[in-house]
Amino acid sequence: MSDARGSGLRLRVLEAVTDSTLRELDLEKLFEALLRRVHELFAVDTATVLLVDASGRQLVAKATIGLEEEVFQGVRIPVGTGFAGRVARFREPVRLDHVDRSTVVNPLLWERGLKSLVGVPMVAQGDLTGVLHVGTTTARRFTDEEVDLLRFVGDRLATAAHAHRSRSARAAAAVLQDSLLPASLPTSDDWELAARYVPGTDSGVGGDWYDVFHLPGDRIGLVIGDVVGKGLPAAIVMGRLRSALRAYALEFADPAEVLGKLDRKASHFESQTMATIAYAVVDTTTGAMSVALAGHLPPVLAVPGRETAFVDAPVGPPIGYHLAVTGRRGARVDLPPGTLVALYTDGLVERRDEDLDGRLELLRRTVLPASAESACTRIMAALVGDRPATDDIALLTVRHGLRDH
Structure with missing residues (x-):
């Protein structure tokens, strides 16, 4: 990636992630809006968010562009297993230039014809909230700068998910407590x-x-x-x-x-x-x-x-x-x-x-x-x-x- 193109992408990603209008959206709409921008800015065919479940042991598909079946079918990936599971376990980006049953757990990824994948951890306040991954149906080597920018997007998604989960947990706990007294x-x-x-x-x-x-x-x-x-x-x-x-x-x-x-x-x-x-x-x-x-x-x-x-x-x-x-x-x-x-x-x-x-x-x-x-x-x-x-x-x-x- 040329310096000029890299600088332009960085600026557009920063503008997308810091857009003040995102604050008005609920979590589902925010995920959808940011994934659409990732889809366009990074010129990828798929963009997916998987969140860690309450047990901390599995990733659950929550939002996607291009892999809607993952959400519809409630795809779950054990932390530590396969592509997304390794991203979650080690909290480090993972790049794949070969997508099949030997490198990923979810068959939807190779059935869709994906050739390249990159996943980044979503971390907020020291807690792993999930994994963001993008993919292309043509062979592609994602640059270090693209990976860093994806991590930046992942952090923004993680902050929103963490805040939403905290608010939801407090509200649910209060309702449960009131119902049991x-x-x-x-x-x-x-x-x-x-x-x-x-x-x-x-x-x-x-x-x-x-x-x-x-x-x-x-x-x-x-x-x-x-x-x-x-x-x-x-x-x-x-x-x-x-x-x-x-x-x-x-x-x-x-x-x-x-x-x-x-x-x-x-x-x-x-x-x-x-x-x-x-x-x-x-x-x-x-x-x-x-x-x-x-x-x-x-x-x-x-x-x-x-x-x-x-x-x-x-x-x-x-x-x-x-x-x-x-x-x-x-x-x-x-x-x-x-x-x-x-x-x-x-x-x-x-x-x-x-x-x-x-x-x-x-x-x-x-x-x-x-x-x-x-x-x-x-x-x-x-x-x-x-x-x-x-x-x-x-x-x-x-x-x-x-x-x-």
């Missing part, structure tokens, strides 16, 4: 509940949750938990743990046994999952509460006429990774009329610049045997106040006694 809490003349959930400002929605449900035999199940991780992946795991715990709660009366079953399920099917959970069952007839803790901070117990204290219950290992090899144990606590119990996640008490023991002591002093709703209000005012929490906060209070009027 109880729409209403069961109450009666003798038992009332209240709750709060606030996503962290640093990471948005994560894996914190609370749950309340009726159980056979005049019992109420209370759950509060925290999945390690943030965003949509943590919210998805949270949803699965929530559903599994509910199912085990119907089969087993002992909270420790329920957490044991949940641990077995998570350790087997959610191999990279870890979560802390407090699960309690209140017998509304006897006023007794059984509770089991899987790596979770103990609930706070406020009984009228006594000093508020943390529930004395054994803290077992978190859920996941087969950590509870010696089994799980729980505790039984009496809840006389007027008693209030507060369950919470660590986002309520942890602050980077403050001592955890001091924060826990503040929580203990704040919890009083008041109504469930007023207790939530008082706790959030004292522990959160006007400082936004960096981590998720879930808080659940239950009170045995007549409602305040």
Whole structure:
């Protein structure tokens, strides 16, 4: 390529990639617009974008000019395999001047009669988002400058894909979280509940949750938990743990046994999952509460006429990774009329610049045997106040006694 032609191509590519009108397009339209410009500027017969799937192990065809079948047929290429797979694995451009089953995995490429291919990685903020490749039906040697310009286009595509994926993940996590939190809490003349959930400002929605449900035999199940991780992946795991715990709660009366079953399920099917959970069952007839803790901070117990204290219950290992090899144990606590119990996640008490023991002591002093709703209000005012929490906060209070009027 002559210097004059190279400079002209570079200028046209820069103009195409930095075109301000692209900002107004959604991801699908942006891909289409940029691929059409690549098709014209580089004088190629095909231009294709493959994005890394959620597992990070496969490339999925998402947009193309000239190889529409790739998208229509949902072509998937394992990372590390074949032409595009090598681009993704090593994050380096790959040029081919011989296209057949020995060099590419996807038969559509040689069936279309392509003779030359070049692929470049799409990387944004250090993360691989996909692969951009172009091809011609005539033999051609792509120059180093053309490859560099294609990398520039790939970076622009990667930035758009990364931003779109982040926005979509946050929105999906928020919708999932909202759908899984109880729409209403069961109450009666003798038992009332209240709750709060606030996503962290640093990471948005994560894996914190609370749950309340009726159980056979005049019992109420209370759950509060925290999945390690943030965003949509943590919210998805949270949803699965929530559903599994509910199912085990119907089969087993002992909270420790329920957490044991949940641990077995998570350790087997959610191999990279870890979560802390407090699960309690209140017998509304006897006023007794059984509770089991899987790596979770103990609930706070406020009984009228006594000093508020943390529930004395054994803290077992978190859920996941087969950590509870010696089994799980729980505790039984009496809840006389007027008693209030507060369950919470660590986002309520942890602050980077403050001592955890001091924060826990503040929580203990704040919890009083008041109504469930007023207790939530008082706790959030004292522990959160006007400082936004960096981590998720879930808080659940239950009170045995007549409602305040």
